[in-house]
Amino acid sequence: MQRRNLFKYLGASALGLSTSGSILKAMEKEYTGSLAFLKELSGLKDDDFWAGIRSAYSVNPTMINLNNGGVAPSPRVVQEALDYYNRMCNDGPSYYMWRVLDGGREPMRKNMAEIAGCDMEELAFNRNSSEALETIIFGLRLNKGDEVVLTKQDYPNMINAWKQREKRDGIVLKWINFDFPIEDKKKIIDAFSAQFTPRTKVVHITHAINWNGQLLPAREIADVARKNGIEVLVDAAHSFAHFPYKIKDLNCDYFGTSLHKWLSAPIGSGLLYVRKEKIKNLYPLLASADSESTDIRKFESLGTRSLAIEQAIANAIDFYRMIGPERKFDRLFELKTYWTNKVIQHPKVKITSPLSKEFSGAIANVSVLGKKPNELADFIYNDNRIHSVAINWENINSVRITPNVYTSLNDLDKLVESILKLADTKD
Numbered sequence: 495m496q497r498r499n500l501f502k503y504l505g506a507s508a509l510g511l512s513t514s515g516s517i518l519k520a521m522e523k524e525y526t527g528s529l530a531f532l533k534e535l536s537g538l539k540d541d542d543f544w545a546g547i548r549s550a551y552s553v554n555p556t557m558i559n560l561n562n563g564g565v566a567p568s569p570r571v572v573q574e575a576l577d578y579y580n581r582m583c584n585d586g587p588s589y590y591m592w593r594v595l596d597g598g599r600e601p602m603r604k605n606m607a608e609i610a611g612c613d614m615e616e617l618a619f620n621r622n623s624s625e626a627l628e629t630i631i632f633g634l635r636l637n638k639g640d641e642v643v644l645t646k647q648d649y650p651n652m653i654n655a656w657k658q659r660e661k662r663d664g665i666v667l668k669w670i671n672f673d674f675p676i677e678d679k680k681k682i683i684d685a686f687s688a689q690f691t692p693r694t695k696v697v698h699i700t701h702a703i704n705w706n707g708q709l710l711p712a713r714e715i716a717d718v719a720r721k722n723g724i725e726v727l728v729d730a731a732h733s734f735a736h737f738p739y740k741i742k743d744l745n746c747d748y749f750g751t752s753l754h755k756w757l758s759a760p761i762g763s764g765l766l767y768v769r770k771e772k773i774k775n776l777y778p779l780l781a782s783a784d785s786e787s788t789d790i791r792k793f794e795s796l797g798t799r800s801l802a803i804e805q806a807i808a809n810a811i812d813f814y815r816m817i818g819p820e821r822k823f824d825r826l827f828e829l830k831t832y833w834t835n836k837v838i839q840h841p842k843v844k845i846t847s848p849l850s851k852e853f854s855g856a857i858a859n860v861s862v863l864g865k866k867p868n869e870l871a872d873f874i875y876n877d878n879r880i881h882s883v884a885i886n887w888e889n890i891n892s893v894r895i896t897p898n899v900y901t902s903l904n905d906l907d908k909l910v911e912s913i914l915k916l917a918d919t920k921d
């Protein structure tokens with residue numbers, strides 16, 4: 495049944511795909527076995543459910559990965575789908591890529607639109623947030639003197655793209671420098687509004703700050719901006735499939751995200767959203783036959799690329815749906831709260847991220863008095879093989895800890911043990 499569904503989904507059975515070689519058949523068997531496992535898993539309750547989710551991942555037994563913010567691993571079912579599609583493509587690349595897997599894109603766009611909360615005609619697939627966001631940054635029609643509002647805490651690739659436009663086109667960048675964490679919506683909204691002038695054309699909002707997980711009130715900033723005729727771009731690399739919201743909730747014009755972060759899709763997958771009426775005037779980064787087309791697919795003229803990666807996004811969507819957006823967010827928040835509560839009372843430990851549900855999710859940063867971020871990151875790695883990342887960016891200097899749905903409480907107990915051990919060390 496699962497197998498028939500798979501082929502129906504890919505539109506492939508009529509093309510004789512099921513007569514492929516034995517390796518392909520073995521991979522298909524493994525893959526459909528995982529699908530059946532997930533179906534059973536979805537009915538389990540809390541502790542059993544999360545233990546099941548952990549076993550749905552190929553968790554590395556030699557290291558505790560608490561840098562899921564950089565890029566997330568895919569659950570096994572997604573890895574198997576990717577391997578399977580890839581093997582299929584190599585049985586006859588142009589045939590399987592362009593006559594078989596290509597057929598999966600439109601059903602996948604529809605499924606993606608359902609979880610993203612927008613029209614499927616507003617979504618284009620690509621390879622990562624940088625590609626999605628630079629499509630917007632370089633595709634917008636801006637003239638010399640036009641102003642763009644952004645922050646010093648935005649992502650470097652995006653800052654660099656705007657700086658390139660500043661140099662090339664003479665646009666003017668208006669910077670905000672936040673002192674995070676901030677758990678006051680008005681303060682954040684006011685900081686953006688204060689930069690808006692009659693020459694402001696675009697506001698760049700990083701929805702969840704990658705450096706420390708701080709969530710910004712994107713909707714409220716967008717409301718003020720749009721009232722003033724300013725276009726709104728949201729960098730959702732860290733918020734999509736992490737926080738339970740729909741793109742339409744944000745009232746933005748443009749939105750880009752990576753799918754290899756919180757959706758756990760294969761590495762090298764991304765998504766671009768463009769509000770329907772804005773598609774025509776946004777130039778694609780890689781030209782298509784009609785750059786002024788109103789068809790969102792003009793942003794998908796990306797040349798030859800891995801359609802196995804692209805197609806396995808569909809499996810990540812299914813996995814995400816199986817958990818459910820609210821249930822996932824609640825678990826991530828619970829994991830973050832679990833470890834931060836155990837270290838926050840120590841006089842030498844400081845949490846440098848917001849901790850409320852309104853402003854944070856899975857991510858929290860930590861520092862130990864008298865220790866540099868890389869000293870703390872090295873210590874927890876050497877002590878308990880915990881992989882994290884030391885952040886040294888603008889005014890943010892601490893270690894970022896990012897669990898994911900497969901992280902166990904036992905993993906976090908080890909983290910707590912290592913942080914407290916360093917904090918208790920006599921200098």
Ligand SMILES: Cc1ncc(COP(=O)(O)O)c(C=O)c1O
Binds near residue numbers: 564624651704
């Ligand atoms: C806020 C933010 N924007 C953009 C990006 C770029 O993502 P990618 O490297 O997948 O293009 C990242 C990556 O960490 C990010 O955190």
